[in-house]
Amino acid sequence: MSDSTTPPTSDDLTNTSSEVCPQPLVVDAHDVIKRFGEREVLRSVTLHVAPHDVVSLIGASGSGKSTLLRCLNLLERIDGGRISLFGQDLADPDVRGELVRRHVGIVFQAFNLFPHKNVLDNVTLGPTKALQVDRKVAEEKAMDLLSRFGLKDKAAEYPDRLSGGQQQRVAIVRAIAMEPELLLLDEITSALDPELVAEVLDVVRELAQGGMTMLLATHEMNFARDVSTKVCFLADGEIAEMGTPAQIFTAPQDPRTQQFLRSLTAAGRL
Amino acid sequence: MVTSPHTDTPTSATKDASTRTLTKRRSALWRNAQRAPRLISLASVALIAIALVLTFLFAPGAKTFQQTFLDPTELRETIFGNAGKNIAPIWGALLKNIELFLVAEPIILVLALGVALVRLSKSPLMTGPRIIAIMYVDVARGLPLILVVYAVYFGLPLTSIPVLSTMTYFQYGIICLVFCYTAYVSEVYRAGVMSVPNAQLLAGRAIGLTESQLLRNVTVPQAVRVVVAPLINDFVSLQKDTAIISVGSGVVEIMSQAHIDQSIWFRDTPFIIAGLFFLVMCVPLTRIADAVLARDLRTRLSGSPVTPRRRWSARASAESMATVLQP
Numbered sequence: 063m064s065d066s067t068t069p070p071t072s073d074d075l076t077n078t079s080s081e082v083c084p085q086p087l088v089v090d091a092h093d094v095i096k097r098f099g100e101r102e103v104l105r106s107v108t109l110h111v112a113p114h115d116v117v118s119l120i121g122a123s124g125s126g127k128s129t130l131l132r133c134l135n136l137l138e139r140i141d142g143g144r145i146s147l148f149g150q151d152l153a154d155p156d157v158r159g160e161l162v163r164r165h166v167g168i169v170f171q172a173f174n175l176f177p178h179k180n181v182l183d184n185v186t187l188g189p190t191k192a193l194q195v196d197r198k199v200a201e202e203k204a205m206d207l208l209s210r211f212g213l214k215d216k217a218a219e220y221p222d223r224l225s226g227g228q229q230q231r232v233a234i235v236r237a238i239a240m241e242p243e244l245l246l247l248d249e250i251t252s253a254l255d256p257e258l259v260a261e262v263l264d265v266v267r268e269l270a271q272g273g274m275t276m277l278l279a280t281h282e283m284n285f286a287r288d289v290s291t292k293v294c295f296l297a298d299g300e301i302a303e304m305g306t307p308a309q310i311f312t313a314p315q316d317p318r319t320q321q322f323l324r325s326l327t328a329a330g331r332l
Numbered sequence: 333m334v335t336s337p338h339t340d341t342p343t344s345a346t347k348d349a350s351t352r353t354l355t356k357r358r359s360a361l362w363r364n365a366q367r368a369p370r371l372i373s374l375a376s377v378a379l380i381a382i383a384l385v386l387t388f389l390f391a392p393g394a395k396t397f398q399q400t401f402l403d404p405t406e407l408r409e410t411i412f413g414n415a416g417k418n419i420a421p422i423w424g425a426l427l428k429n430i431e432l433f434l435v436a437e438p439i440i441l442v443l444a445l446g447v448a449l450v451r452l453s454k455s456p457l458m459t460g461p462r463i464i465a466i467m468y469v470d471v472a473r474g475l476p477l478i479l480v481v482y483a484v485y486f487g488l489p490l491t492s493i494p495v496l497s498t499m500t501y502f503q504y505g506i507i508c509l510v511f512c513y514t515a516y517v518s519e520v521y522r523a524g525v526m527s528v529p530n531a532q533l534l535a536g537r538a539i540g541l542t543e544s545q546l547l548r549n550v551t552v553p554q555a556v557r558v559v560v561a562p563l564i565n566d567f568v569s570l571q572k573d574t575a576i577i578s579v580g581s582g583v584v585e586i587m588s589q590a591h592i593d594q595s596i597w598f599r600d601t602p603f604i605i606a607g608l609f610f611l612v613m614c615v616p617l618t619r620i621a622d623a624v625l626a627r628d629l630r631t632r633l634s635g636s637p638v639t640p641r642r643r644w645s646a647r648a649s650a651e652s653m654a655t656v657l658q659p
Contacts, residue, residue, distance in 0.1 A: 136535060164540035174535035178553050188539030240539055300412060 075128035084178060086149030088113055088244050088275050094140030096129055103129045105299035106143070111244070111277060113294075116270045118307075119279045121296035123323065127279035128171075130296070131246040134277070135159075135166040148243065164192055167237030168246040171253050173229040175221040181208065181232050182217040188240045200239075207220075211265055224309045227258030234265050245269065247278035263289075283323075283332045287311050295319045399599070406601040410593050426609050428544075429574040430467040432502070432585065437570065443510065444517035451522055471513035477576050481508045487582035503581025508577065511546035511568050520566060524559035525551055553572065564621035568614050575610070586610075 089111035096104040096221055100164070103126045111117050119127040132138040134145060136152060136159040145152045147162065151294050175184050185204040189195040195203075208214050211231050221229055237245060245264065251259045270276060270289050280286050286293055286307065293310040295303045303316040311332075314320045326332040388394060413421030445459050450458060450465040484504050491497045499507075536550040578587035586606045593602035 128487065137537060160537065160540050160542050163538055168538045170535065172531060174531045176532065176535065176550060190551060191545050192540035
């Protein structure tokens with residue numbers, strides 16, 4: 063997808079540190095704990111994501127999928143454990159949230175487009191402000207991306223004039239316009255009408271084929287099976303089971319996974 | 333497929349016929365429904381107008397009322413002055429009110445922004461200033477302006493604080509207005525900023541914006557739209573409250589002038605004039621505030637700025653509704 067395939071060095075995240083790992087994992091999370099008040103949402107999550115991996119997080123609502131994603135790009139601070147991105151420990155006091163997020167894109171369930179900006183300005187805001195890219199260049203690139211995903215004629219529209227599917231595609235374009243090395247997708251089809259899901263998933267599929275490293279929380283099991291290199295089942299604030307799609311969906315080992323997949327099959331979702 | 337449980341399915345011929353008569357009746361109803369409200373509102377306006385005129389002309393005491401409040405000579409002399417009787421024209425005093433307003437308002441807008449930002453800041457370093465800001469807003473909103481005017485006009489000159497004890501009456505007036513209104517306006521700003529949904533802040537952070545970039549590009553542009561109408565309301569209120577400065581004496585603004593004029597005739601026509609002048613200044617502003625509020629409401633319902641294109645689309649949807657009603 064993005065033309066820069068080299069992962070950022072740790073310098074990019076801190077401005078100061080000079081430690082460089084030769085072939086670092088994109089995500090190296092160890093024993094991550096996250097609490098909201100009394101409630102322990104993540105109890106002990108350990109997760110590795112290698113470059114070009116597409117990892118699906120599945121699990122019941124409230125199992126901590128979204129929280130885990132938000133901890134990875136420092137929208138939330140963790141209460142315990144360790145997360146490294148591209149070999150750089152996020153707990154390092156020199157790591158600044160906005161610098162991390164320039165390399166780690168996220169797309170939200172509810173799109174969260176800026177209602178006061180048109181589609182083109184939504185897409186160029188990040189590159190022009192956060193990355194200081196020249197406006198002309200940013201707009202050209204944005205138009206390229208928009209036309210690639212069938213949104214060229216919507217560039218001047220405001221978000222509320224678009225369908226949910228179009229809005230979510232714009233949100234994806236907004237995220238990848240930053241040329242992230244890792245893209246987090248937080249249940250991006252959950253707020254869509256069923257007939258609009260496919261157009262959004264097609265975009266994700268294309269990104270996966272382009273080699274984008276992705277971590278997606280999803281309820282679309284068939285899609286997860288289709289597109290992922292690895293599937294993680296979250297339950298009780300930890301990763302109950304992890305494996306290839308074939309392992310998880312055809313021969314789950316953990317009883318909680320089996321139960322979850324059974325209930326999905328019963329609901330006709332699998 | 334949804335099927336209505338109420339209707340049997342008639343044969344296609346009878347269905348066509350009944351639909352056609354139904355359509356006719358429905359469109360007739362639709363036309364009448366559009367005409368009727370206009371007649372009713374016209375009638376209600378006429379009724380009230382007649383009642384008001386009758387009361388004004390024939391109510392017991394109507395004559396006295398007209399003499400006390402609407403004497404023609406006094407009306408004229410109040411407005412244009414009379415050099416012979418040493419009466420100054422009241423619109424000259426009105427200029428003082430406008431001056432007070434024009435000087436106070438920009439100061440208020442700037443200081444209030446500062447107060448709002450202090451209250452909104454989350455940094456532990458700002459805890460001290462934040463507490464002071466909260467206390468100030470509580471006090472300033474809790475004190476009546478008239479009391480502040482007394483305190484400033486009669487209190488400050490008694491102190492020997494270098495600059496504060498030797499200011500002009502006009503400057504004291506500005507201090508009073510700024511003290512009271514900065515608190516209100518800062519709360520308007522704060523409410524505007526807090527009205528921006530958290531999801532928007534998340535989205536801004538997600539594309540790597542720093543907190544100050546977030547404020548400038550995401551929060552403020554969205555807060556401004558919410559803030560304009562209440563701000564205009566506060567303008568209107570400030571414009572009226574310039575009259576309260578008169579109790580501090582020293583600044584001959586419109587209320588003081590009306591008082592002076594009233595003491596010549598011992599009748600209240602000058603106050604009527606003062607009131608009319610305030611209405612002339614304030615009513616347009618309140619109309620603007622209402623218009624902005626209405627636009628803001630439409631905006632929030634539709635979720636995007638109202639552009640000419642949007643208005644067109646509103647008309648289009650009204651048309652499509654009409655087609656539904658008149659198949």
